[in-house]
Amino acid sequence: MTSAPIEIRSAPHVQSAKTVETIMRNVVYSLLPICAFYVFQYGISALASIAVVTGACLLTERFFVRTGTQAGRLSDYSAVITGLLLALTLPPGFPLWMGAVAGIVAIALGKALFGGIGFNVFNPALIGRAFVQAAFPTAIATYTPSFLPGRFTEFIPSTLAWPLMIPADATAWLKAKNLDALAGATPLAKWKFDGVLVNADELLTSLSGNMAVGPSPLLILLCGAYLASRRYMDWRIPLAVLGSAALTAWLLFAFDPARYPNPFFMLFSGGLILGAVYMATDMATSPVTPKGMWVYGALIGLLTVVIRYYSGLPEGVMYAILIANAASPLIEKITQPVPFGRGVLDRVKKRATYPLNPGYISREEASAVTPKKRFLPNKPKK
């Protein structure tokens, strides 16, 4: 036999260029500006926190991939996303060793336990955060204001706590910088416990004053818009989350403006924007069906507002997303798409190029073929 060997494969023989790696890599790219802004806000403490948490995630991932416990591999960038997102949800002065614990737990309990990429039921970053919130309730509630002088030369004192040691109290350190203790509270905590409301436009950019806030919601929305426009992320979920949160908050605000803050404060405070754009859209933990995405997003928005208003916690995005993650398979099951030709069959698109039945076939004849409902008057063609 002299002819060259032939290989056999199953159709289709061409594939689109989008792979798991390109999706994950683009999400990482879109997170980089946000991380840079975060470092700009909080200086080297934030940088160290991002590096340590991401490093912990990558090392844990490598361990489980090497031991064969989980699918996927290190180069798929998914652990980087988990690490970056986890670091962005932690307070900037969070002790580094606690950050490392959060990273390890995120990958080990949030991802490897279920079998790796694609199999996780809950968002791994939020599993990590939920763990440290339960384990270190004081440290995770200790925020420091942004744009402190000298933030690029000195660490926030709590950052460098020794492993298994209680971090140093930042109050005295803040006093030295002529800031009161209240400056260290997040806008949500200020509103919940002190009744002080921060303007929504200040929250939107995160640029004004020494507020204890995360990266600018505006920047996150822009990065999210990039991802959605390149179709690396589904646009429905953020829209559903924000829409439902805004609607719920607006209804309550309209009901009692004195008791509830305005919906804009709800949208731009805390981690709602980051959660809506980057956490809720985690592919593995959200429904695949378009209708399901709307339901899932709406559930997150509603739960966030309810938890913020009616629970002991100032922030509710994390638990809202985790609860919706758990509900996601159920949502998917009840929102299966209707296959082509199995829906409402009598519905004919109005802008069809041709009428289904030409008008010069008489109605009597046409009804012999198809039900009368399908009859459309003959539109003259331009």
Add this chain to the structure above:
Amino acid sequence: MKLVSYFRGEAFQRGVHPPSCKLTAERRIRRLPFPDRVTVPLSQHIGKVPRAIVRVGQEVVRGQPIARSDEWLSVPHHAPLSGVVEFIGLRPGMRGPWVESIVIRAHAGATQEDLWGRPRDLSQATGQDILQAIWDTGMVGLGGAAFPTHAKLSVPKQAKVHTLVVNGCECEPYLTCDHRVMIEHAADLITGIRYAMRATGAVRSIIGVEDNKPDAVLVLRQAIADAHAAGVTEEIHVEAVPTKYPQGSEKMLIMALFGAEMPAGGLPIALGMVVSNVGTLAALGKLLPLGQGLTERVVTVTGPGVAKPGDYRVILGTPLKFVLDYAGAPAVDAMDARQVILGGPMMGQAIASLDVPITKGVSGVLVFRREDMLARESRQTYPCIKCGECVESCPMGLNPSTLGMLAAKREYDLMGEQYYLGDCFECGCCTYVCPSNIPLVQQFRVAKQILREKAA
């Protein structure tokens, strides 16, 4: 998504846009030389397999019937070459197993004209007469499905057809044979459409052409205007539909032209329509008046591994090796592995042997070199990350993500009963977009086969 589709002006929901790669759209159809030996498989179409009516050693002339069956869903075959029947028996087939074939050796000096034919006057013929004439030509759908054309055009007694939809979409990347036929054989196509309209009783005919072939639309419009000027009374339109895969599916084309969803599991006839491919009708328009049989077809020979890509008029039964040698894709010693596909890249069949002949249903021969396949091979397969791309691309509105997971767990019954596996027509969109590189269509094919075997 509906809203997005609306603003984009897309004709049907979902679907994909693979790179079109129509390398041969500008080249004229050329005739491939006759090989010295052809292999005509008896089973070239859907339906009953006809039996040989020639014997070994018998001399045949080009165009003479060599196989036929009295079954309704079956068509005769005609000798593609003047020569001697050399062998009747098993030869390699495109699906793998060897199939019963007739091998004809050409007479060295034969002119290879179509010598056999029964010209008939069809100007007064009834629909039944035309269907019989179509049966005599041995015509099957040349778009790829190879369904006997007379069966497709015959209308059941209780039904009535008002529209003949002519499918000129050619949505598969690389393929251009229908495109070239529309441009070069527009007059034959119109003749064929008129016969088909008379056979079905349709009062109008609409040619749907994807808008990446504007030249074909213009040529056809001109040809129709010429025909009307010459006294043709039938109503024939040409419509450009937005390019999108898989528009060539009759359900999608009807959606694009009429905005109507064909009921699941139904035929276009439920909406009073019959759909046929342009290549088929153009061949009918040429063969019917002459009363000749189908002995050749236009095949797109293309792909990165072909030096002289083009649309070739190939006689049926020509071995693939001969076609590839002529088109500049010869198999050489010590050559790297390559992939040869019959049909388009989305739904075509990769074949295992170059001894396979061109049959009536082969619309293209696609050759990928080793380096073209490397990109695909080096791709890592991941578990499903539930990105939802497949759900957004399935033209049938299924959930390939869940179906794929069920297939991995061998829950075939559940796939068929609750997730409408039977609606899948294996267009390949889900596998095309899958970032995790999961062979979804392959899993579905296996699942369907298992369900079929269970039902039997």
